[in-house]
Amino acid sequence: MTEGPEPALLDPVRGRKPKFIRLFLDLAPKDLALITAAADAAALGAGAHRLKGSAFALGLHRLAHACEELERLGRAGDFDAALPMVTRLADVFDATSRALEDELAAQRPAASG
């Protein structure tokens, strides 16, 4: 169980380059699909680990911490306890993706001059 305030969806300080946001929006759904389709705890943990790395790299704190919790349960072999976390992770993933799309849209006018 995570204690304390919920981490920010996006790190407000970190500068995310548009090309990396687009790459995340392109690649990360495949990582989420691996997690939601996982048939055992090990696969769940491995998928969560992979998505966690991308999330930390881009400053997607809430997603990163949700992945970390899921990875911990997966590595502990606790598939039943991990399953409810998958639903939560998918919700955080959707919210994060929407926020990134908004950030990308906000960067577009400046980029196109």
Add this chain to the structure above:
Amino acid sequence: MIGAVPDPVPDDANANLGAGRRVLVLDDNPLILEMAASQIQEAGFEVRTATTLAEFHVATTMWRPEIVLTDIRMPEMSGHDLCRTLKSAHSTAAIPVVLFSALPEDQLAQLAQECSADGYLRKRDGLEGLAATLHDLCESILW
């Protein structure tokens, strides 16, 4: 052994930090690879990337990297086992190896020590400071 750390350096100050040093980055996550390679390349390092052990071994043999940056948890082999393998072979023992992971720092530092890595870099804080940190590691380890 060297830890992670320094404050990010402004982009323009990074321009030739790498001085053309050859860095081989191994990670099974294409997003991380792309981000890391981009950051390092912009700082003047020469970069090759590998997502599999086969690609890594080809690059190590043919390209002779001056420093290796490797993820830890990968499907084919862990980064710390890879480090041990490199350090145990005469042909690769002299190549500095830096572990690169989203693990908490205490675990990362312990793993780096156990496998005789030359340093470690954290993914948890993002990759903005990667080039500056790598430069500092290079200065400490190599030159």
